[in-house]
Amino acid sequence: MTHTVAVRPSDVEIEVRDGEDLFSAAQRLGYRWPTVCGGKGTCRTCFVQVEEGVENCSPVGPLEREGIEALRRPVDGLTRLACRLRVEGPVTVTKRGVRRRPQE
Numbered sequence: 571m572t573h574t575v576a577v578r579p580s581d582v583e584i585e586v587r588d589g590e591d592l593f594s595a596a597q598r599l600g601y602r603w604p605t606v607c608g609g610k611g612t613c614r615t616c617f618v619q620v621e622e623g624v625e626n627c628s629p630v631g632p633l634e635r636e637g638i639e640a641l642r643r644p645v646d647g648l649t650r651l652a653c654r655l656r657v658e659g660p661v662t663v664t665k666r667g668v669r670r671r672p673q674e
Contacts, residue, residue, distance in 0.1 A: 576662040578621065580669060586657050592618070593653035596668065604667040609653040614641055616652040618663035624648060626659030 572585040575592055586595040593616050596603045606613035614637045620627060624647050630638065634654040635645050643649040652665065 623661035
């Protein structure tokens, strides 16, 4: 089963599979997502702001909590790391810099 994550302001919709994180889904579908560590949860560059559907988001784990705290953001479920975020329903996030990779 897949779940749709709408990414603003680029108006991209990403179909995330059950058990897959948002960052991996974006990579699989050919989107560039801002990152330095490549989805290991250490650079915190991939963070998103959840606008709608927070109830459909996975719980914040220890590594993600550490990252959010390092960003000096509250651990309230609204700031998330895309490489750790799994969804179980429709979600809308804000993340600048998400775009399709150029076709080769």
